[in-house]
Amino acid sequence: MIKSFTRRLALVAGGAALTLGGAGLTQIGKAYAQGEVKNGGRLKGVLRFTGEAPAEDAVSISKDSHICGVGEVNPNPLTIGADGALKDGVVALRKVASGKPWPVAMTQPKVDQKRCLFEPFVQVAQKGADLTIVNHDPLLHNIHTYEQIGRARRTLFNIAQPMAGQTDVAPLKMRRGFVVEIDCDAHNWMSAWIYTADHPYVAATGADGLFDLTDVPAGDHELVMWHPILGEVTREITLAAGETLDLSLDMKA
Amino acid sequence: MKLASLLFAGLALIFAALVQVALTKHAAAQYISPDPQAFAYGQELYARECSACHGAEGEGDGPGAKYLSQRPRNLTLGVFKIRSTPTGEFPTAQDLFDSITHGLAGSNGAQMPGFASLSEADRWALVEVVRTFAWMDQEGTAVEVPRRPETANLELGRQVYERLQCAACHGDEGHGDGASSLTLKDDDRRRIFAASLVSGSYKGGDAPEEIWTRFYTGLDGSPMPSYAGRASHDELWALTEYLLTLRAEAGASQEEKQ
Secondary structure, eight states, rough: OOHHHHHHHHHHHHHHHHHSSSSOOOSSSOOOOOOOOOOEEEEEEEEEOOOOOOOOOOOOOOOHHHOOSSSSSSOOOOOOOOOGGTTTTTEEESOOOOESSOOHHSSSEEEETTTEEEOSSEEEEEEEEEEEEEOOOOSEEEEEEEEETTTEEEEEEEEEETHHHHHHEEOOOOOOOOOOEEETTTTEEEEHHHHHHSOOOOOEEOOOOOEEEEEEEEEEEEEEEETTTTEEEEEEEEEOTTTTEEEEEEEOO | HHHHHHHHHHHHHHHHHHHHHHHOOTTTOOOOOOOHHHHHHHHHHHHHTTTHHHHTTTSSSOOGGOSSSSSSOOOOOOOOOOOOOTTSSOOHHHHHHHHHHHOOTTTTEEOOOOOOSSOHHHHHHHHHHHHHHHTTTTTOOOOOOOOOOOOOOOOHHHHHHHHTTTHHHTTSSSSSSGGGGGBBBBBBBBBOOOOOSSSSSOOOOOHHHHHHHHHHOBBBSSSOOOOOTTTTTTHHHHHHHHHHHHHHHHHHHHHHHH
16 A cells, blocks of 8 residues: 555645646646757667568458448558668657757647548657547547557547547647557547657658757757557667767667 | 554645645635545555455456456546546546446446445545545546436437447447447457447446436547537437437337246
8 A cells, every 4th residue: 555655645745736836747747948959969860670570460441431441451550661761650859858949740739530541640749739630531430549658558538520520629638658549449440649758859750761850958868769569669879069960770570 | 554644644734735725826726635534544445345356556456357357447547437527537526436336337247336335434435545546636527417308309319329420339229239349449458349228237327417428428448439519419418318218118128028
């Protein structure tokens, strides 16, 4: 019962902070401070997949073929381009207390549902941001978001969108996790992911596997590589003031 | 443990005072004021009545867990099915009290027993323990259930059932056998089926207002989504009346058979 005892204390303290600050327990901790970055560095390079590709998952399209089509879909594909370039990967720093201002795009994540697929498959966003969800299909989708915490997942919200043109905006009220899993219970092959961070030094890779993080505060950083089916890999880096690091990063199955 | 409790009580008092000051400044903030005594007592009750399924620390891993097809909730994740509050929000303390009183029994299995035999004070003490496991620093805000109209428009209800595509999971006749029901998973990634809307009990109660609230707010932790704002109040009440007749008719034909 010791754990619940300390949690009890934290909760009571959290309640005090909550009522004082107007933010939930989930938001407690130092917030990211935006400002000008003087003499920052740059982290750029390419993310690659090396090694043997894991077996493909295939889910057959079992319903609503008039909109969703026919055949099989891999809900979580591993897309590898020229020279091993890894698409849909994420390169991020783990902790940054202060740095450049948030780009608007990261504060306004959005997911579209078209022909029974989510777009985009992987994106990055500010932790705790509001997610906009649009259904373009004339049939029921239910947008079901989960926060991943270790191997567990917890529903963040689950909203039915039975009609085309429906738009909802809902907050990603996360706790200590970073990864948001999105699925549609009505169509079990639909899958999308949002990698969130409490600072803007995070990027998702396109088909060329390239990433480019600018105005990074100099110093020691923990670098995180993530992919929906490859999981997470971290490594330490040191960035000097004004330095550009050109990195070749590898992920394996 | 004695020393810890004393220390805890002292600290809690200080914090409670802080909260009190803060509360008077921000009347809008919802916070259930902590009651250290009820909490200590609740912990004993929890260890006796609940930990066999939910585990000593509320993580859903008690020794009895493996005998159940639906996992005893990992209470630390703070996700609850039976809520009068919008999807993604914490339940109210009353919601938790009701779940502990009645248990959760539905067509997916009757695996969370009810504890109506415990005194009311005991059940409130358990609410406090659950709230703590769940890191619940706020109560959710209950949605307002509009008044039930005097007349039931069953034809409209059937149309709304179709338009909102409940059948995708629950099936055309409500037997829980829609095309999507075959591929549903809950938060624990375990198989789950859409509830039968025809027979068996409902996890959140059978009263018309309770049924209305279930599809309006969804059952977080399961695939059952929230339909808040997806039809007018009249239409959602017509849908509720339709669901009530599905069960009443099934009940009637069952009686005929006997």
